[in-house]
Amino acid sequence: MPLRALARVNLAAIERNCRLLAAAAGDAQLCPVVKGEGYGHGAVMTAVAAQGAGAKWLGVATANEAMDLRMAGIEARLIVLGAVSPEELDIALAADADLVVWSEAFAGAAAGSRLHIKLDSGMGRLGTRDAELATRLAGREDVVGLMTHFATADERGDSFLGEQLDRFTDWVAPLRDARPELIVHAANSAATLRQPAARFDMVRCGIAIYGLDPFGEDPLAHGLEPALALETYAAAVKPCAPGESAGYGRQFVATEPTVLATLPIGYADGVRRGLTNNADALIGGLRRPLVGTVSMDNVTVDLGSDGDVAVGAPAVLIGEQDGERILVEEVARRLDTINYEVTCGISARVTRDYHRDGEQA
Ligand SMILES: *Cc1c(COP(=O)(O)O)cnc(C)c1O
Numbered sequence: 001m002p003l004r005a006l007a008r009v010n011l012a013a014i015e016r017n018c019r020l021l022a023a024a025a026g027d028a029q030l031c032p033v034v035k036g037e038g039y040g041h042g043a044v045m046t047a048v049a050a051q052g053a054g055a056k057w058l059g060v061a062t063a064n065e066a067m068d069l070r071m072a073g074i075e076a077r078l079i080v081l082g083a084v085s086p087e088e089l090d091i092a093l094a095a096d097a098d099l100v101v102w103s104e105a106f107a108g109a110a111a112g113s114r115l116h117i118k119l120d121s122g123m124g125r126l127g128t129r130d131a132e133l134a135t136r137l138a139g140r141e142d143v144v145g146l147m148t149h150f151a152t153a154d155e156r157g158d159s160f161l162g163e164q165l166d167r168f169t170d171w172v173a174p175l176r177d178a179r180p181e182l183i184v185h186a187a188n189s190a191a192t193l194r195q196p197a198a199r200f201d202m203v204r205c206g207i208a209i210y211g212l213d214p215f216g217e218d219p220l221a222h223g224l225e226p227a228l229a230l231e232t233y234a235a236a237v238k239p240c241a242p243g244e245s246a247g248y249g250r251q252f253v254a255t256e257p258t259v260l261a262t263l264p265i266g267y268a269d270g271v272r273r274g275l276t277n278n279a280d281a282l283i284g285g286l287r288r289p290l291v292g293t294v295s296m297d298n299v300t301v302d303l304g305s306d307g308d309v310a311v312g313a314p315a316v317l318i319g320e321q322d323g324e325r326i327l328v329e330e331v332a333r334r335l336d337t338i339n340y341e342v343t344c345g346i347s348a349r350v351t352r353d354y355h356r357d358g359e360q361a
Pocket of ligand 1: 033035081149187188189190204205206207208214
C-alpha cells in the first residue's frame with residue numbers, strides 16, 4: 001500500500017526538459033530556476049537533475065535557498081534572483097551566490113561579490129527604472145551581468161513583451177559593446193519559448209523545466225514532460241444510500257445509490273478547498289469526481305454504483321493512470337489560478353519520492 005500521499009517526481013523528465021530548453025535557447029545557456037523548493041518538486045533533487053542535464057547555473061529567490069543548495073553539495077553557479085536584506089547578505093555571500101542589485105547602497109554593501117544589475121523595463125517590481133543609475137552601477141568592476149524580467153511573456157499576442165525587450169535592448173547595447181564579457185539575461189520560460197530575441201546570453205527557466213506549460217496549456221505541445229504526480233489511495237470504500245451525505249457541510253448528498261472512496265489527502269497537503277465538487281481523481285483506471293467538501297486530511301470520491309474499487313487502490317490527483325491523465329494545468333484552471341501555484345502549494349507533509357522513468361532514484 002502506498003504512503004498516504006506521495007508526490008512522485010521523475011528526475012529523468014526534468015533532465016529531458018532541461019535539455020530541450022537548452023537546445024531551444026540556442027547559444028544562450030540555461031539557468032534552471034529551483035526557487036520555492038523547486039516549484040514544489042524539491043530544490044536539491046531538481047538541482048541534481050538539472051546539473052545532470054548539463055546546467056552550469058541555478059536560480060533561486062532567497063539567500064537561504066542558495067545556502068540550502070550549497071549545504072547539499074550543489075556546485076553550480078547560483079544566482080539569488082530576489083531581494084536580499086542586509087541580514088541575509090552574509091548568508092548569500094557565504095553560499096558564494098551571485099546577487100541582483102539596483103541601488104548604490106546595496107552594491108556598496110555587496111561590494112566584491114558577483115553582481116547583476118537589474119533594469120526595471122516594465123515589471124514594476126524589483127530593479128531600477130533609472131537607466132542612468134543602472135548604467136553607472138554597470139560600470140563597477142564587480143558587475144558580471146545585466147538583466148531584466150518580463151511581465152507578460154506568458155500572454156500570447158500581447159505587445160508589452162516587445163516594449164520591454166526594446167527598452168532593455170537599448171540599455172544593454174552600449175554596455176555590452178564596452179564589456180562583452182557581461183552576461184545579459186532576461187527570458188523566463190515563456191519568453192524563451194516565444195521570443196528568440198529575448199534569449200541573449202542566458203535564459204532563466206523555472207516552470208518549463210518541471211514539464212509545466214508557461215502558457216497554462218498542454219505542456220506536451222512544446223515537448224515538455226510533466227515531472228510530478230500526486231498520488232494517494234482509497235483508505236475507505238463504502239456504499240452511500242440516497243439522502244446520505246459526505247463531508248463537512250453536507251456539500252454532497254447522494255440522489256441515487258452509489259459508492260464513495262475516502263482518500264487520505266486534503267488541504268493541509270495542498271489539495272485546495274476550492275476543489276470541493278470541482279475536481280477529478282483517477283482510480284481503478286477511470287476519472288471519478290471528487291464529491292463533498294475538501295477537508296484538511298481527506299477528500300471523498302464518487303465511484304458510482306458500479307464502483308469496483310478495493311481499499312488500498314491507488315488514486316491519482318495529478319498524473320497518469322492507465323492512459324488517463326490529469327494535468328496540473330487542469331487543476332489550475334478549476335481553481336482559477338496558474339500551474340505554478342498548484343505545485344508550489346503541495347505541502348511539506350506530502351512525501352517526495354524520486355524516480356527515473358519508474359526506476360527508484
Ligand atoms: C521565477 C523567476 C524566473 C523563472 O520564471 P518561469 O516563468 O518559472 O520560467 C525567471 N526570472 C526571475 C527573475 C524569476 O524570479
